[in-house]
Amino acid sequence: MxxxxxxxxxxxxxxxxxxxxxxxxxxxxxxxRPLVVAHRGACAYAPENTLPAVDKAAGMGFSWMENDVQRTKDGELVVLHDDSLRRTTDVEKVFPGRAPWKVKDFTAAEIARLDAGSWFSPAYAGTRVPTLDQYMRRIEHNHEKLLLEIKNPELYPGIEQQTLKVLGRDGWLDHRHLAGRLIVQSFSADSVRTVHRLAPAVTTAFLGRPATADLKRYAGFTDMINPSYGTIRADYVSAVHKVTGPHGKRLKVLTWTVDDAAHARTVAGYRVDGIISDRPDVVRAALKDS
Structure with a gap:
């Protein structure tokens, strides 16, 4: 694009x-033409939710990044998708006796010791799990934009307020960022509702596919409905677009996770507003050719 x-x-x-x-x-x-969002950074080409993945996506020309936030035992926010460290770090090797290796059971200092890149490729050996603060600073340095997911909020009471505090401290709750550089989303409607209550100016998104009859209720606290691409058709996207959200604009639809040209063209035909992808370059090329 x-x-x-x-x-x-x-x-x-x-x-x-x-x-x-x-x-x-x-x-x-x-x-x-839908917006293309790099899922967990360019995670098909660099280890997901890491600074190299952010840099890779920026180098490929993408401005929107998606990431996931969780909380450590001592209250630090870190960027990681799973509630366990097992899949994307060497935690089993470093801390062999601490199964099931949940993020919430490790301190930030312990997580900082882990290798979060070797599982993906030897070229990324030594890559670390970034804190949310480190991640935000890199996003700002790269002049990128952020679709931030609050992950597993039921495990981390108060994470919404804490996330907003970090965003504010890093300068992301000013008018310039709120007007076009930040979206906060979650699979939890209660979490999205909490973000909207605490910071009404923030653009919010619900991850999932509410029934058409429920869309007006969701529109009281969310600006976007972001469903899996396999759960939608053109009529559902049209129904979402007919509902006005909390900021007086029609609800938008960002769909995930689309990694091939055929599905990219299909959902673009549904008139979605954005496509979240592990392979954003593939989606971009498909949309150019369509």
Missing amino acids: HARAVAVTTAALLGATVLSPTSEVRAAAAVE
């Missing part, structure tokens, strides 16, 4: 597009 399409599509996603008379025809076509 070329630079103008990225800019126009991003603005359209967040309800901020302003079209000049001379650009309306050209921009209209670009608006129909």
